[in-house]
Structure formats: structure tokens, C-alpha cells
Amino acid sequence: MIAAIAAEGSSSLPFLVVGVWVLLLSVFVGFIVIQKVPPTLHTPLMSGSNAISGITIVGSLYCVSVEYPTASVVLGCIAIAMAMVNVVGGFAVTSRMLQMFKAKDAPKSGAKS
Amino acid sequence: MLGVISIQYVAEFGYMAASALFMLGLIKLGKVKSARQGMSWAAWGMAISIAATVALLFADDHWSTNSVLFAVGSAIAGSALGYWMAVKVPMTSMPEFVAFFNGLGGLASTFVASAEIPRAAHLQLSLSDLGDKDHPGEGAMFAIAAALAIVIGAVTFSGSMIAYAKLAGKVNKNRAGPLGSQGLNALLGLASIALGVWGGFFAADPTQLYIAGGVLLVVSLVLGVGLTMPIGGADMPVAIALLNSYSGIAAMTTGFVLQNNLLIVAGSLVGASGIILTQIMCKAMNRSLSNVLLGGLQDAGDGGGAKKDEGYTKVKTTSSDELAQVLDSATSVIFVPGYGLAVAQAQHKVRELATLLEKKGALVRYAIHPVAGRMPGHMNILLAEADVPYEQLYELDKINDDFKNTDVVVVLGANDVCNPAATQDPKSPIAGMPVLEVWNARTVVVVKRSLASGYAGIRNELFQMDNSLMLLADAKKALEDTITELKAL
Numbered sequence: 251m252i253a254a255i256a257a258e259g260s261s262s263l264p265f266l267v268v269g270v271w272v273l274l275l276s277v278f279v280g281f282i283v284i285q286k287v288p289p290t291l292h293t294p295l296m297s298g299s300n301a302i303s304g305i306t307i308v309g310s311l312y313c314v315s316v317e318y319p320t321a322s323v324v325l326g327c328i329a330i331a332m333a334m335v336n337v338v339g340g341f342a343v344t345s346r347m348l349q350m351f352k353a354k355d356a357p358k359s360g361a362k363s
Numbered sequence: 364m365l366g367v368i369s370i371q372y373v374a375e376f377g378y379m380a381a382s383a384l385f386m387l388g389l390i391k392l393g394k395v396k397s398a399r400q401g402m403s404w405a406a407w408g409m410a411i412s413i414a415a416t417v418a419l420l421f422a423d424d425h426w427s428t429n430s431v432l433f434a435v436g437s438a439i440a441g442s443a444l445g446y447w448m449a450v451k452v453p454m455t456s457m458p459e460f461v462a463f464f465n466g467l468g469g470l471a472s473t474f475v476a477s478a479e480i481p482r483a484a485h486l487q488l489s490l491s492d493l494g495d496k497d498h499p500g501e502g503a504m505f506a507i508a509a510a511l512a513i514v515i516g517a518v519t520f521s522g523s524m525i526a527y528a529k530l531a532g533k534v535n536k537n538r539a540g541p542l543g544s545q546g547l548n549a550l551l552g553l554a555s556i557a558l559g560v561w562g563g564f565f566a567a568d569p570t571q572l573y574i575a576g577g578v579l580l581v582v583s584l585v586l587g588v589g590l591t592m593p594i595g596g597a598d599m600p601v602a603i604a605l606l607n608s609y610s611g612i613a614a615m616t617t618g619f620v621l622q623n624n625l626l627i628v629a630g631s632l633v634g635a636s637g638i639i640l641t642q643i644m645c646k647a648m649n650r651s652l653s654n655v656l657l658g659g660l661q662d663a664g665d666g667g668g669a670k671k672d673e674g675y676t677k678v679k680t681t682s683s684d685e686l687a688q689v690l691d692s693a694t695s696v697i698f699v700p701g702y703g704l705a706v707a708q709a710q711h712k713v714r715e716l717a718t719l720l721e722k723k724g725a726l727v728r729y730a731i732h733p734v735a736g737r738m739p740g741h742m743n744i745l746l747a748e749a750d751v752p753y754e755q756l757y758e759l760d761k762i763n764d765d766f767k768n769t770d771v772v773v774v775l776g777a778n779d780v781c782n783p784a785a786t787q788d789p790k791s792p793i794a795g796m797p798v799l800e801v802w803n804a805r806t807v808v809v810v811k812r813s814l815a816s817g818y819a820g821i822r823n824e825l826f827q828m829d830n831s832l833m834l835l836a837d838a839k840k841a842l843e844d845t846i847t848e849l850k851a852l
Contacts, residue, residue: 264498265622273615276628279386280635286393289733290753292640292740295392296607297461298402299636302385303468303610305409305629307438308416309475309617314433315425321481323430327437329474334441335448336468341406342449343460348399350454350747353754 294347301340307333370422377415378625384408385629389636395753412625454748455705458738462526462603465610469519472613473580476512476620479505480562480576484569491564494620506563508619513576514555514583516613521587523606529596530603530737536592542585543592545657551586555579593657597702600738601644601655608637640739647733647759649785649796675814675822681832683844686773686808689832690716690845691852693770695726697762699799700742701735703776703811703838712842713775714749719849728755730762730772730799732780759797767803774801774809774825775838778816782823792821807831810841 287295310333312318313326385408391401417434420426426434445464452460483493494505528534541547562575594602611633618626645652690696698713717727729751735742743756757765766772774781777799784791785798801807802825813835814826825831834841 264501264504266498266500266504266619269619269622269624269627272624272627273631276382276631277635280389280632281639283386283389283393283632284636284639287389288393288395289643289731289740289758290395290743290756291392291398292643293457293461293738293744294398294402294740295389295636296603296640296739297457297464298392298405299389299633300461300465300468300607300610302388302405302409302629303465303607303614303633304471305412305626306468306472306475306614306617307409308412308623309614309621309626310471311413311416311420311434312425312621313475313478314430315420316427316430317425317482318478319481319485322478323433325474325478325481327433329471329478330434330437331441331444332467332474333471334438335445336464336471337409337445338442339445339449339464341402341409342446343452343457344402345399346449347454347457347744347747348402350744350750351395351398351753352747352750353395353752 290351294344297340297347298344301337301344304333304337304340307337370418374415374419377411377418378623381408381412381415382625382628384411385632389632412629454744455708456531457744458599458603458736458741459527459530461738462523462530462599462606465603465606466520466523466527468610469516469523469606469613471516472610472617473513473516473520473583475617476509476516477576477580479509479620480572483567484572487568489564489567490562490572492567503564504619507559508616510555510559510563510579512613512616512620513579514559514586515609515616517580517583518587518590519606519609519613521584522591522602522609523587525588525591526594526599526602526606529591529594530599535596537595538592543589548586548589551582551589555582555586558582590656594655597737598648598655600734600736600741601641601648601652603738604637604640604644605652605656606637608634608641611635611637644734644739647797649793675827677827678814679827679832681808681834683834683836683841684848685832686834686841687845687848687852689771689806689808690720690725690773691723691849693720693725695769695771696720696728697766697769697772697801697804698727698729699735699772699774699777699781699801700729700731700746701775701777701780702737702741703778705736705741705745705776707776707838707840709775709837709839709842710745710749710751712839712846713746714751716842716846716849717751717755719846725770728757728762728765730759730766730801731756732759732777732799735777735780759799763800766800769804770806772801772804772807774807774811775842776811778811778823779821781825782821783825783828784821784823787824801825802828802831805830808834810834810836810838812837 310329388401388405391397491502491506495502558579615630781799785796
């Protein structure tokens with residue numbers, strides 16, 4: 251009985267409630283995690299998080315679906331292209347930057363041991 | 364039917380895995396050693412997100428052959444452009460580049476939300492009716508989220524383009540007619556709320572919907588320009604960090620439009636990251652966010668390049684060979700890089716000089732102020748590019764007490780970040796700003812092109828202190844000469 255109510259309750263929970271829960275928890279995780287990033291890595295953090303904001307690619311893929319009229323599909327295609335610039339460019343440039351960070355003893359440590 | 368359901372489950376788990384990878388990636392970005400791995404995890408997260416979405420749309424018959432063609436074509440075009448730009452951009456232009464990319468992300472979110480307008484028009488529904496499925500309030504959430512995504516995304520786009528233009532030196536005005544004034548910004552803000560409400564809840568026929576959406580887009584774009592224009596060129600670290608946050612928030616709001624948790628998670632992480640960086644930057648300048656956004660320090664003029672001499676009376680100038688001699692006998696040296704280093708592209712020369720000094724037995728370190736340069740961490744990547752080991756880079760509070768035990772401090776194209784007025788003159792506009800206390804060292808050599816003031820437009824008593832020497836030259840040239848002299852000694 252209780253299980254049935256619970257099941258019905260969860261299936262009819264509006265997305266707004268779920269979404270705000272997810273939002274709340276993600277913001278907390280974000281604050282805690284990002285605070286630990288050292289200043290040295292702030293530029294890679296910016297370009298890397300920028301690449302992650304390209305997640306809007308997921309949204310733009312919906313817009314070329316058959317339910318959407320031509321005008322929407324056009325907007326969707328532009329959105330896909332721009333989001334991909336963001337994703338690919340962002341990750342590529344971040345990895346380029348991170349490649350440059352070297353520890354002083356990095357090349358020597360192998361030779362020593 | 365069963366197949367569809369299981370694909371939905373698989374896709375949902377894919378989204379969860381992607382969210383976890385984004386979070387883990389950011390955790391790994393907390394250490395230099397694991398940072399690369401972290402970013403590759405985040406990239407995998409993105410790949411899984413895309414794959415799961417495509418699988419979902421296919422299984423539910425949302426995608427036709429045309430959908431595939433359009434999506435693949437656009438994705439290839441965007442990826443190629445993004446990759447090409449990422450490979451080409453020089454490290455010194457990184458701030459402009461990040462601003463530009465950020466803008467594109469914002470506009471993508473705007474278009475995702477805007478795509479709902481033709482759909483509503485096609486069905487002759489208002490946006491709130493379109494979003495209404497089976498729960499009360501769902502339609503309202505849909506309409507509000509769509510309007511917010513359009514506004515925030517467009518503000519991110521036009522704001523980032525202004526930031527890009529300012530960083531690239533193409534624009535340095537803080538006003539253009541009424542643009543950038545607080546009155547106009549408030550008006551545009553109110554207009555966007557009104558248009559959002561009308562377009563979201565009341566406009567139901569195609570003409571009204573398109574007018575509401577179109578005007579909302581234009582108003583938001585102008586608002587983005589108006590909000591970013593007043594921010595001074597040197598306050599750009601704050602502006603890009605904030606715009607970075609907006610692009611995340613825009614993606615997050617599209618999550619509420621499409622009822623997609625992954626968009627909410629990833630968008631919130633980016634939003635939080637931008638907000639934290641913004642806070643750090645403001646704290647490093649001892650200014651409130653509103654002061655930065657309203658262009659608080661602008662009265663004194665931007666850049667200060669025009670002012671040649673501000674009545675300094677007892678400045679002692681020096682030359683490269685004297686600097687070489689001073690450095691030759693030093694046992695501890697700290698370099699303080701600033702934006703001038705980036706402009707002169709002198710990072711490799713600093714490294715060369717540092718190596719030379721280390722060979723002579725000196726302790727060499729670098730002191731990095733949080734707002735040195737034009738974006739958070741700007742100096743760190745420049746020096747990393749020149750193979751400076753990151754252990755030699757010290758944050759302000761880690762090195763400030765060490766200046767008094769240091770023989771020579773070489774200030775390279777930095778100004779306000781080592782202005783004693785911040786600690787000594789309570790009336791100074793930068794009073795209370797944490798600064799690098801370079802004047803406590805035995806000798807300070809300031810390498811600068813002129814005695815002009817920095818962006819804060821205030822004089823720097825450091826220039827005429829008893830223990831400071833001015834080397835008025837381009838940083839790269841000065842360092843080259845010093846290296847030559849030092850080798851000859």
C-alpha cells in the first residue's frame with residue numbers, strides 16, 4: 251500500500267521539483283570542488299569549464315528532431331555548430347595549456363631512480 | 364516499446380555517468396599533476412552525453428535521416444572550426460579566446476530555447492501551453508525557463524563579444540551614447556521581463572510569438588553590450604569570470620526547458636565555477652562586484668598610456684648593465700610579472716634569465732598577484748609556456764613575508780599590484796587592496812616602458828622609493844640586454 255503510494259508519488263513528481271533538487275546539489279558540489287582549484291590552474295579552469303558549458307549541445311540536438319518546424323531546425327543547426335566550437339575548441343585549448351605545466355624535477359626524477 | 368524504455372534507461376545512466384565524469388574532472392583539476400587526466404575525463408563525459416542523446420532521439424523516432432544529416436554536418440563544421448582556432452591561438456591571446464568561445468556557448472543556449480518559439484507558433488499555442496504536459500505549473504516553468512535562457516544566453520554572447528573586443532584592444536570606450544548607462548540597462552532589463560512574460564504566457568498566434576521572441580533577443584543582446592561596456596579594460600578578469608558563469612547558467616536554464624538533468628548539472632558546475640572566480644578576483648582588488656561592474660575606477664582614465672610623467676621628482680633610472688651587476692651579486696631574486704610581460708611577450712626571456720641566475724646559485728621565485736594580467740591565472744600559463752616550473756610560482760600570501768629577506772625584486776610590467784599606497788594611504792582609491800610588498804626587498808628594479816600610471820590611474824610611490832630603480836624599457840628588450848651583460852660579467 252505504502253509502496254504503491256510511493257511509486258505513484260514519485261512517478262508524478264513534477265520535473266520542476268526534481269530539477270531544483272539537482273540544481274541545488276550541483277551548485278553545492280560546484281562551489282566545494284572549484285574552491286580547491288589552485289590559482290595556477292585558473293585559466294585552464296576557465297577554458298575547461300567553458301568547454302563543459304558546451305553541454306548545451308545536448309539541447310541543440312533535440313532541435314533537429316522531426317517535431318520541430320524548419321525554423322527551429324535552422325536554429326538548432328546553428329546551435330549545434332556553436333556548441334561544438336565551444337566543446338572541441340575548449341577541450342583542445344585546455345589540454346594544450348595543461349601540457350605546458352611542468353614540475354621542476356619532472357624530467358630528472360626518472361633518471362634518478 | 365520495451366526497446367524504447369530500455370534505451371531511455373541506458374541514456375539516463377549515460378547522463379549520470381557524464382555528470383559524474385564532469386564532477387570528477389573538476390576535482391582532478393584541483394592538482395596540477397592530475398589536471399590533464401581530469402580534463403580528459405570531462406571530455407569523455409561530453410562524448411557520452413552526446414552519444415546518449417543521439418541514441419535516445421533515434422530510439423524514440425525523433426530523428427529522421429534529415430535530422431542526422433543536419434546534426435552531423437553542423438557538428439563537423441563546428442568541431443573543425445573550434446579545433447582550428449584552439450590550435451592556432453597564441454598563449455598570450457588566451458583571454459580574448461576564452462571570451463570569444465564563451466560567447467558562442469551562450470548563443471547556442473539562446474538558440475536552443477528560441478527553437479521552441481517556431482514550434483509553439485506551428486501548433487498555434489502559447490509557450491506555457493506548449494510546455495504543459497501533465498503537471499500543474501509545468502507550462503509556467505517551461506515558459507519562464509525559455510525566456511530566461513534566451514535572455515541570459517544573449518547577454519552572455521554580446522557581453523563576451525564586447526569583452527573580446529576590449530581584450531583584443533579593438534574597443535576601449537566605456538560608453539557609446541546611452542549604451543552602458545545604468546538607466547538604459549535598467550530599462551532594457553524591465554523590457555526583457557515584460558517581453559518574456561508576454562511571449563511566454565500570452566502571445567499565442569505566430570505573429571505575436573515571433574515579434575515577442577525577436578524583440579526579446581534584440582533587447583537582450585543590447586543589454587549584454589550595455590552591461591559589459593562600463594567595465595574597464597583591466598577589470599576584464601572579473602568580467603570574463605562572470606560571463607563564464609552566465610554561460611553555465613544559460614545552459615542550466617535550457618535544462619528546465621528540455622527537462623534534462625544533465626544540462627542542469629553541467630550548467631550549474633560552470634555557473635558555480637564562474638561565480639567563485641569572480642569572488643576571488645574582486646577580493647584580490649578589495650572591491651565589490653557592483654563597483655567593478657559599474658566601472659568604479661574609471662574616472663581616472665583607462666590604461667593611462669597617455670600620461671607620461673606624473674610629477675615624480677626623485678626617480679632613479681637604471682640600465683640593463685647595472686641590473687646585470689645587481690643580479691650578479693644577488694642570492695635571492697623574485698620576479699613580479701604583470702600585463703606588460705604579456706604585451707612584450709617576454710616570458711621566455713624571463714625564464715632564460717632565471718636559469719642563468721640559478722646557475723650562479725641564486726634562489727629564483729615568481730610572485731603572482733591574483734589580478735596580474737587579463738584573466739585569472741593568465742601569468743601562470745604564460746610562464747608555464749616558457750617552461751617555468753610551477754613550484755616556483757608563489758601566490759601573494761605565500762610570498763609576501765619573504766620580500767624582506769630578498770636581495771632583488773624585478774617587477775616586469777606590473778604596477779598597481781605592487782603599489783604601496785594600498786597599504787599606506789587610506790585615502791587611495793586602491794586602499795586595502797592586497798598588494799605584493801616588493802618595497803621590503805633590498806633592491807627593487809621596476810622594468811616598465813614609462814612612468815605612466817596603471818589602470819587605476821594613480822601614482823605609484825614605489826617608483827621613487829630609496830631602494831627602487833626604474834628601468835624604462837620594453838620588458839623583452841631589457842631582459843635580452845641584461846642576459847647579454849650578465850653572460851659577459
